[in-house]
Amino acid sequence: MRALTIRQPWAGAIAHQTKRVENRTWKLPAKHVGARVLIHAGAQPDKWAVVYGPNLDVFSALVATATFTGCHWSEDGKCCGPWGEERIYHWELADVVRLPKPVPATGALGFWTPTADVVIAVEQQLAEAVR
Template sequence: MKALTIRQPWAGAIAHQTKRVENRTWKLPAKHHGARILIHAGAQPDRHAQVHGEHLDVYSAVVAVATITGCHFDNGNQVCCSYWAQPNLYHWELADVVALSKPVPAKGALGFWTPTDDVLAAVQWRSRNSREGL
């Protein structure tokens, strides 16, 4: 299983709100389509973000598990798939999001990365306590 680091407040919005699209400058690699991934809150917040609320102050931790169900490019010509979608970017569609009962501390990385066995075990245990996560 791979993980994807996302800055706050966006990781928290995926885990605990309605954000079901991740905006990226790069197209989703085909091998990750349909994959179950860990959502990791990065060490630094997005300083341009203006989203506020609970669960958005967790950093350097896995906060949820999700499935990537699709990817498309938004050329900015029309309103796209989601309130959260930004124009002129790739939109990675997320589904079956399960927030962890408690975040799992972990060091992230750019792009997709492989969590340690300890992190995976903690995520599996906490996602079971949240509901069926893995």
């Protein structure tokens, strides 16, 4: 399973089912459309963000899983509610599952592959949540 690092508070907003679009300057690669990915809260917060809520003080950890369902260019940003920015690609998210306990991990730019022990820790939490 691949992971994507997103700065806080945006990773927390995704994990808590409020943010359903990721704004990026680059188009989502077609191979990731429909793929389940891990959402990683980066080591540094977005210094321009002013958002408050739970789970936003978690850094350098996996906080959720999600599926990218599509990608589109937005000229005005209005298509994706309050989360969409203008003149940027919107990566659409669905099927978000917040991890009960964040899993510490070192992230990277772009899509990256977590270590086997990190993936096992995530899968154990997801299996327990289904029970």
